[in-house]
Amino acid sequence: EPEVTQTPSHQVTQMGQEVILRCVPISNHLYFYWYRQILGQKVEFLVSFYNNEISEKSEIFDDQFSVERPDGSNFTLKIRSTKLEDSAMYFCASGISGGETDTQYFGPGTRLTVL
Amino acid sequence: KNEVEQSPQNLTAQEGEFITINCSYSVGISALHWLQQHPGGGIVSLFMLSSGKKKHGRLIATINIQEKHSSLHITASHPRDSAVYICAVKGWGGNTDKLIFGTGTRLQVFP
Numbered sequence: 702e703p704e705v706t707q708t709p710s711h712q713v714t715q716m717g718q719e720v721i722l723r724c725v726p727i728s729n730h731l732y733f734y735w736y737r738q739i740l741g742q743k744v745e746f747l748v749s750f751y752n753n754e755i756s757e758k759s760e761i762f763d764d765q766f767s768v769e770r771p772d773g774s775n776f777t778l779k780i781r782s783t784k785l786e787d788s789a790m791y792f793c794a795s796g797i798s799g800g801e802t803d804t805q806y807f808g809p810g811t812r813l814t815v816l
Numbered sequence: 817k818n819e820v821e822q823s824p825q826n827l828t829a830q831e832g833e834f835i836t837i838n839c840s841y842s843v844g845i846s847a848l849h850w851l852q853q854h855p856g857g858g859i860v861s862l863f864m865l866s867s868g869k870k871k872h873g874r875l876i877a878t879i880n881i882q883e884k885h886s887s888l889h890i891t892a893s894h895p896r897d898s899a900v901y902i903c904a905v906k907g908w909g910g911n912t913d914k915l916i917f918g919t920g921t922r923l924q925v926f927p
Contacts, residue, residue: 732913744859744902746914757914790857796913804849805915807859 703727705808707793713814717782722811724776724793733776734794734805735768737761744792750776783815819843820918822903828924835890837921839903842884846906849915850877850888853900862888862901893925 706725714720726733735747748758750768767779776795780787790812794805820841829835839848850862863870863877865886870877874893879886890897900922904915 734914736915736917738857743919744904744915744917746916749913759914792859803913804861804864806861807851809856809858812857 705793705795705806707808707811709811711812713816714783716785716815720780720783720813722778722791724808725774726776726795727806730795730797732796735778736792736794737789739789785815788813788815819916820903820905822918822921824921826922829893831894831925831927833893835893835923837888837901839886839918840884841905843905843907848879848886849904851902851904853902853920895925895927898924
């Protein structure tokens with residue numbers, strides 16, 4: 702069964718460094734999402750992406766964050782200058798249609814630790 | 817106030833027990849999702865509901881749109897059902913397709 706994959710599974714970085722989290726969505730899906738979950742807290746929406754542009758973003762998704770679909774298969778989240786509070790689990794998700802009743806399929810997550 | 821509230825926050829059960837997890841929301845929604853998060857962190861989609869009831873194996877999900885409430889039931893619970901169960905809603909109208917998550921219910925089923 703097709704699934705969303707994410708790499709790396711765990712990333713450790715120093716504060717101020719740039720990180721790129723990678724996702725490979727399910728191949729026929731057109732809508733892509735990033736969510737994050739700080740340890741012990743609920744999952745929060747970061748950004749949605751369709752047709753090579755951001756369709757919606759949350760207050761969390763500030764200028765330090767960017768997303769890209771560089772080659773038609775990967776979907777990346779870049780954090781330009783990491784802060785301690787960026788430490789979290791980052792989940793990528795994809796959906797076929799993005800419609801009201803579309804299911805989003807989640808990847809296994811990347812645990813980001815900022816030291 | 818959270819837009820999506822779940823109860824209970826923690827739940828322990830003996831194997832074989834019937835489990836109910838509740839979700840209430842305060843916004844208009846187009847769909848409600850029940851998700852399962854395993855101890856390693858991965859999230860699996862269990863159900864997507866916009867009305868009525870759905871069943872998959874030992875899992876049953878119901879939603880009452882008028883009361884803005886959904887329940888997830890697990891019949892004949894098993895230790896492998898131990899996980900965090902998360903309710904998430906998709907808002908109604910506009911171009912939003914983001915999910916708004918509840919805080920989750922941590923379920924432990926003991927043999």
